Structures are given as C-alpha cells and as structure tokens.
Amino acid sequence: MANHLIEVDRVTKSFGDYAAVTQTSFNVARGEFLAIMGSSGCGKTTMLRMLAGLEEPSTGEIRLDGASQNGLPAWERDLPLVWQSLALFPFLSVLDNVAFGLKMRGVPKDKRHAQSRMWLKKLELEEFAERNVSQLSGGQRQRVALARALVTEPKVLLLDEPLSALDAHLSVRMQALLRSLQRELGITFISVTHSQTEAFSMADRVVVMSRGKVEQIGAPKDIYRHPANRFVAEFIGNVNIFRGRVESVNGNTATLVTPLGRMSASCGTVKTPVGAECDFFVNADQMALGAVVGNGNLASAKLLSYKFVGNMVTLYLESAGGIEIKLSVPEHAYDGAAVKIGDQVLVTWPDSAAHLFHQSA
Amino acid sequence: MWNLIRSSGRLYTLAVIAVILAPLAASLVFSFNADRFPSLPLKGFTTEWYVLTFTDPLVIDAFQRSFLVAIPVGLVSTLLGFAAAYSDYRYSFRGKSLFNLMMLLPPTIPAVIMGLAMLAYLSRVGLAGNAYSIFISHVVTGLPFAMALIRLRLAQMDPSLEQAAWNLRASPVQSLVHVVIPFSLQSLFAAFLITTAVSFDEFAVAWFVSGLEETVPVRVLVFLQGQVSPRINAIGTAIFATSILLVVLAMSFSGLGKSSKPPETP
Numbered sequence A: 001m002a003n004h005l006i007e008v009d010r011v012t013k014s015f016g017d018y019a020a021v022t023q024t025s026f027n028v029a030r031g032e033f034l035a036i037m038g039s040s041g042c043g044k045t046t047m048l049r050m051l052a053g054l055e056e057p058s059t060g061e062i063r064l065d066g067a068s069q070n071g072l073p074a075w076e077r078d079l080p081l082v083w084q085s086l087a088l089f090p091f092l093s094v095l096d097n098v099a100f101g102l103k104m105r106g107v108p109k110d111k112r113h114a115q116s117r118m119w120l121k122k123l124e125l126e127e128f129a130e131r132n133v134s135q136l137s138g139g140q141r142q143r144v145a146l147a148r149a150l151v152t153e154p155k156v157l158l159l160d161e162p163l164s165a166l167d168a169h170l171s172v173r174m175q176a177l178l179r180s181l182q183r184e185l186g187i188t189f190i191s192v193t194h195s196q197t198e199a200f201s202m203a204d205r206v207v208v209m210s211r212g213k214v215e216q217i218g219a220p221k222d223i224y225r226h227p228a229n230r231f232v233a234e235f236i237g238n239v240n241i242f243r244g245r246v247e248s249v250n251g252n253t254a255t256l257v258t259p260l261g262r263m264s265a266s267c268g269t270v271k272t273p274v275g276a277e278c279d280f281f282v283n284a285d286q287m288a289l290g291a292v293v294g295n296g297n298l299a300s301a302k303l304l305s306y307k308f309v310g311n312m313v314t315l316y317l318e319s320a321g322g323i324e325i326k327l328s329v330p331e332h333a334y335d336g337a338a339v340k341i342g343d344q345v346l347v348t349w350p351d352s353a354a355h356l357f358h359q360s361a
Numbered sequence B: 001m002w003n004l005i006r007s008s009g010r011l012y013t014l015a016v017i018a019v020i021l022a023p024l025a026a027s028l029v030f031s032f033n034a035d036r037f038p039s040l041p042l043k044g045f046t047t048e049w050y051v052l053t054f055t056d057p058l059v060i061d062a063f064q065r066s067f068l069v070a071i072p073v074g075l076v077s078t079l080l081g082f083a084a085a086y087s088d089y090r091y092s093f094r095g096k097s098l099f100n101l102m103m104l105l106p107p108t109i110p111a112v113i114m115g116l117a118m119l120a121y122l123s124r125v126g127l128a129g130n131a132y133s134i135f136i137s138h139v140v141t142g143l144p145f146a147m148a149l150i151r152l153r154l155a156q157m158d159p160s161l162e163q164a165a166w167n168l169r170a171s172p173v174q175s176l177v178h179v180v181i182p183f184s185l186q187s188l189f190a191a192f193l194i195t196t197a198v199s200f201d202e203f204a205v206a207w208f209v210s211g212l213e214e215t216v217p218v219r220v221l222v223f224l225q226g227q228v229s230p231r232i233n234a235i236g237t238a239i240f241a242t243s244i245l246l247v248v249l250a251m252s253f254s255g256l257g258k259s260s261k262p263p264e265t266p
Helices: A044-052 A094-104 A107-120 A138-150 A170-185 A196-203 A220-225 A230-236 A329-336 B001-033 B048-055 B057-090 B096-104 B109-124 B130-156 B159-167 B173-199 B204-209 B216-226 B229-253
Strands: A006-016 A020-029 A035-036 A060-062 A156-160 A188-193 A205-210 A213-218 A239-248 A255-257 A261-266 A279-281 A298-309 A312-319 A324-330 A344-349 A354-356
Touching: A006 A044, A020 A044, A020 A060, A035 A044, A035 A196, A044 A156, A044 A196, A094 A107, A094 A138, A094 B173, A107 A138, A170 A188, A170 A196, A188 A196, A196 A220, A205 A220, A205 A230, A205 A329, A213 A220, A213 A230, A220 A230, A230 A239, A239 A324, A239 A344, A255 A279, A261 A298, A298 A324, A312 A329, A324 A329, A344 A354, B001 B229, B048 B057, B048 B229, B057 B096, B057 B130, B057 B173, B057 B216, B096 B130, B109 B130, B109 B204, B130 B173, B130 B204, B159 B173, B173 B229, B204 B216, B216 B229
Parallel strands: A035 A188, A035 A205, A156 A188, A261 A354
Antiparallel strands: A006 A020, A006 A060, A205 A213, A239 A255, A239 A279, A255 A261, A279 A354, A298 A312, A298 A344, A312 A324
16 A cells, blocks of 8 residues: 555646646645645646546556556546536536536445435535525535535545635635544645635645745645745735845854845855855745844835735835835834834844755746 | 607517518408419318318328428437537647538528539438438428527537546546536537428428428418419418427527527526
8 A cells, every 4th residue: 555645756747848847746645635726827727637537647647546547548537626617517406517427337226325315414514405406506516516526435536626616705704614524534625826815824834836846745734834935926926035145154044145235144054155145945934124133134124005914914015226125013013113104214134034045936 | 759769669570570470361361262373352260271281192291291301300410400509619739620510500501502512412422312311401401590590509508517527537438418408408409499490491402302292381382383373371370380390499499589688598
C-alpha cells in the first residue's frame, strides 16, 4: 500500500503549443483536505480534470493507491467531481440525480433509492426528493450536487470552485458543511479555488499554482506566514515586499541595504552571498505605527489612504522613492495614533517579522 | 401615438394572417358546399365530397402510401438528424463546416431540380418508381429540418453534463442513452413530427420519383388534371388538417411556440 492516496508525478499537460500544467508533482494523503489555489488560467482546473480522467497528462503519471491512472477513461475511475456549473441533470428529479451514479453501477432501484434518500436526509434535502432541480435554490442545488457525488461513497471527492456560485452568507455555511462532512466521512477532498479565504479556511494543505507550475505547497498558516516567493506573497496580498543588497550575514539574520535604509531580515536556511540583490517580505499585520520596539526596523512614509476591514484597518503608505508600504493594525491602534491622510508617519517592525524568500521567482 | 403604432401593428399582423389563411379557409368552406362549382352564394351544407373522396380507392391508396412513407421518413430523418447534430455538438473534425453546409443544403435547392436529380440518380441505381424512391428522396429533404431542430436543442446543453455522466461511471453509450437523448427528447419528437409533415406534404420530388405509386399531393394533381371537382377541396382540407396537426404538435414539443420561459421538463 502506498503512503499516499494520490501521487501526481511530474505531470505536464499541453494543448498544442500551450502548456497548461508543467512538471507538476504533489501528493495527497488519505483523508486530507487539499486545496489547489491560483488565479484563472494557472492550470488548477486542468489539474483537476486530469485527476478525474477528463484530460490525459501529456507526460508524467497520476497514481491512485499506487496504481497508475494513465489511460484510464473517466467512466472507469472512481473520482466523482462536484462541478462548478453543478451539471445537474435537468430532466431528472432530485432523487434520480442523486441516484444516477448508483444506477450506472447497476444497483437495483429500491436499493439505490434508499441509499440516495439517506444522503438527501444527511444534507437536509429529503423533502425535495421528488422535485425538479430547477425548483431548488442555489444552495440546495449545491447540496444535491454534493449528494450526487458522495452517494457512491468514493475514497476521493473532487470539487471545482465549489462555492463560487453562492453568496457570501451561504458560502460560509457551505464551507462549514464541507469541512464537517470531510471530517465525518474521512474522505479525501481535493478542491480547486481561486479564493484564498476558501482555501485557507477549509484545507489542511494548500497547493499554490501559477502559470502551470506549483509555487508552494504547505499548511495555510505556513503559506500565510512564509510565502516561498514573490508570486505567492503577492497572491496572498497581505505582505510588503522590499528589495535590498545583502551587506552582511550574521547567523540567521541578514542585514540589507535598501532605499528605505538599513534593515534586518531572517534568512532561515537560505544561503545568501554578501552583495547579492534579494527580495524580502514583511507581513502587513506585524508592522506597527509609531516608536521603535526593541531592535526593530524603521521606515518613514506618508499616509495615502486607509480601508476598514472588520476591526482591522489597512493603511496604504508611500515612502521616499515611491516605495509602497501596507500595514494592517487594529482599529483602536489606528485611532490612538491620530494620523490623517497626508501625514508623515513612522512604521516599525521587529527583525523577526522580516524574511527572505526561500525561492527566487 | 404609441397606441396608434401598436394597434396598426396588430391590424397588419391580422391582415397577413388573413391573407395566408384565406385560400385554406375558402377550401374548407367550399369542401362543405353543395354546389359543384366553387362560387358564391353557398348552396347548402354537404359532406358528399368527403364521402366521395374517402371512398375512392385511389385516394385511400394514396393516403395509405403517404403515411407508409411519411412515418418511416420521420423516424429515419430524426435518427440521422440526431446523429449529425450530435457529431456537430460533440466532435471537431476536418471539414466540419463543409459537413454542416452539406447537411443544410437540400432545402436551398429548387424542388424541381431536386426531383429531377433524384429521378436521374435513382433510376440509374434501379430504385426509381416505387415507394422506396419516395422514401429515400424524402429523407434527403427532411433530414436538414431534423438536424436543425435537434442542433438547436443540443446547443443549450451544458457541455459538462455529458462529462458529469462519465464522471459518475456512465460509459459514452450510457451517457448518450441516459443524458443526451433525454435532454433532447422534446426536439426529437418535434423533428419526427416536422419531417413526417414535410414528407406528407411534399409534391415536386414525389411527382418525379413516384411513378405509379402516388402519394396524396400527387393524387391531387392528377385530380386537377382530369376535372375541377369539389373533391379537391375536401382532400385539400384533409391534408391541411393533417399537416397543421403535426406542426402544432411539433411546436408544443420543441417549445418554439412558447414564450421565453425555461422549457418544462417532465
């Protein structure tokens, strides 16, 4: 038995001259909730379609339980997909939609109906069993699609942008439902999404993709705190990226000369030659307004605008030389600082908040 | 002002409908008129012409033959039309636009030319002058209508629907049977009824290729050549009633006659 339920091994998919997915590898553990995240056109949907057997990898291999899936047609795989468009059968009742997969497996009528009803009950849809799918609301239809995919009790469930069609309120409830279903059933979920909130709130691990390549794989918190490269940092969007020349390296800490002055950043395991130009990042929520705390870093910048996000305020500043700085502070801290747009303010952060990227990108 | 435009528009529509229906209405009225000649004033109600028409063994024969040809034409045209429309929907292949052009070509060819060409071809392969020749020619004539109707329906199908069926372990054949055909079922009925009506009504091609095997429209012409009989009105009304019934049924299946509400599904 393989260690991993699914292994994606150096998979490339080309359409003519266009490579949708390039040399992509990752593994999925049994019972894991994995999210594949990226902006549109990054290859995440192609990846999902290859898992489902709707596309064939050009090179590389996908293995399920150690067995190669290459060349296996979609209808011989057991990887049901919840479609972005839902793709419910409009000419069938809710019950027959859910029972479809069982019918195709030759399960007799009373048995497949009983099993489908059980799933409808689980998803609080039993009263709609005889209805036509067009008579249901968006959230109900979403649950029908989920029931239809889960009714055969697969080992893996694939989800393509499962929440994109729902309004914010429903989306949050659906996230909770998906998460609890996944825990309860112990099924492996692989979900494709463009939304960071969705990926981070549901997944155990996230695969960040861009332009057909994997940029980073890790737990949501690791990706959030330690984006591996500039692309991921920009995608996450909650960090400041600065560029500087390495002046000296002392243990885990590098001192860099930047247009904003001399700064320190932790370099972890990254080997950084003195004199090299490199990027480093500072999480926006680890910065503060005002006086220096301990052995911190300091920058002076002008407040351009601000935006309230719940109880946090995101401040947009610009320092000398046009370098943008973004920081999020609690609302009370912003009120306490009493700054106005156009004011020159001091921004500080501890050395431990600054990190060099692990990869150059 | 707007009301004036609206009411004149309505009036215009009514006028157009009246002009189209006038000959049919006249035929209907005179088919029940006791006078031998179609002239006013009407002489009284009679069903004599219907009795005469439908006791004429030649007419009965022609009706039987028409249906015997029209129903298989409807079935085969629908089947082939579905196959063509599905190929167009599902696959991309070299010369696809040429294929579509060829599929939709027959209605643009004048019927007389088509009839002549059919006769020339069928007589060469030894199939002219019998019911098969009418059947073959009418399938050619009806197929484009069937394809067009079914294609229209398939164009509304979410492409992921069929893939969703595969994903739920339906083989391509099972997907066709359990998803694609149920989805386009209404258009299949509509195509069957329309192509049946096309075959039932078609005169020019049938006249060329039928030989002694007359269909109803051909029989009507033979009547006309002999004498002007009120039976023409009776037979004409019967043909019209049959065709309009088929077309109305087809429209109710295809949803063409309905407003833009989403098509209801059983």
